[in-house]
Amino acid sequence: MARAIVHIVRHGETDENRQKIIQGQLDTVLNAAGLDQARRVAGALRANPFDVAFSSDLSRAVKTAETILAYHPTVQLQKIADLRERHMGNLQGQAISPTATASGNRSIETMALFASRAVRWWNKFLQYLSTLPVRDTPYEILVVSHGGWIGALVRTLVNSRKLRTAEGVAIGKCLNVSVTRIEMDDNRNGTVTKYGNISHLVGKWVETNADELYE
Incomplete structure (x- = not known):
C-alpha cells in the first residue's frame, strides 16, 4: 500500500x-475559463480525503487550490514560494x-537552478512525510503549481531515478488544471501513475504554455 498519494495540479487558465x-x-489571475476549469478539477478531486495542501504563492495557483479546498474546508493551504513558476x-x-529567446539571457532563472528549486521543495516534503505516523490508509496530499515547475520536478526526479513511471505513463504536456499523481511508499520510492491528466475537462484548456517553451 502507498504511504502517500500526491496529487499535483497545474493552475487554471489566465488571460496571459x-x-x-x-x-x-x-x-496573474484566473480568467473566467480558468475559474470554470478550477471548479471542474475541484469536482474531480472532491472525493479525495486530503490531509494537507501546498500551493505556489502566486494568485493563479492559490485561487485554483482554494477552489479545490472548498470541498475540504478543514484543510489549511500552505503557500510556498519554491512552488513558483x-x-x-x-x-x-x-x-x-x-526574438523572445531565453538563450544567453542572464535575467532568466537557469533551468539548473529552477530544477534545483523544485527538487529542494520535494526533499523538504519527503522529510515532512517521514514524520507522519504510520496508518492503514495513505496520506492524500494536494500540490498546486505551474506547468513548467511540474515538468521540471517530475522530469528531474525520473531522470535521477528517484521516481519511476508506471507502465503506459508518458511525461508530456502539462495543460491547465491537469492532474499528475505520484504514489510514495515507506522507503521514499515513488511511482508516477498519472501525468498531465485532463479527463475531467471537455475542451477547457490552452494548448501552449508560453513559459514551457523556454525549458
Missing part, C-alpha cells in the same frame, strides 16, 4: 495563457516571438 504571453513569476526575467509580460 490565452494570449500566449510569458508569465513566469508575474502574479520559473522566473523568466525580462521576457515576463512579452508575447511569444522569435
Whole structure:
C-alpha cells in the first residue's frame, strides 16, 4: 500500500495563457475559463480525503487550490514560494516571438537552478512525510503549481531515478488544471501513475504554455 498519494495540479487558465504571453513569476489571475476549469478539477478531486495542501504563492495557483479546498474546508493551504513558476526575467509580460529567446539571457532563472528549486521543495516534503505516523490508509496530499515547475520536478526526479513511471505513463504536456499523481511508499520510492491528466475537462484548456517553451 502507498504511504502517500500526491496529487499535483497545474493552475487554471489566465488571460496571459490565452494570449500566449510569458508569465513566469508575474502574479496573474484566473480568467473566467480558468475559474470554470478550477471548479471542474475541484469536482474531480472532491472525493479525495486530503490531509494537507501546498500551493505556489502566486494568485493563479492559490485561487485554483482554494477552489479545490472548498470541498475540504478543514484543510489549511500552505503557500510556498519554491512552488513558483520559473522566473523568466525580462521576457515576463512579452508575447511569444522569435526574438523572445531565453538563450544567453542572464535575467532568466537557469533551468539548473529552477530544477534545483523544485527538487529542494520535494526533499523538504519527503522529510515532512517521514514524520507522519504510520496508518492503514495513505496520506492524500494536494500540490498546486505551474506547468513548467511540474515538468521540471517530475522530469528531474525520473531522470535521477528517484521516481519511476508506471507502465503506459508518458511525461508530456502539462495543460491547465491537469492532474499528475505520484504514489510514495515507506522507503521514499515513488511511482508516477498519472501525468498531465485532463479527463475531467471537455475542451477547457490552452494548448501552449508560453513559459514551457523556454525549458
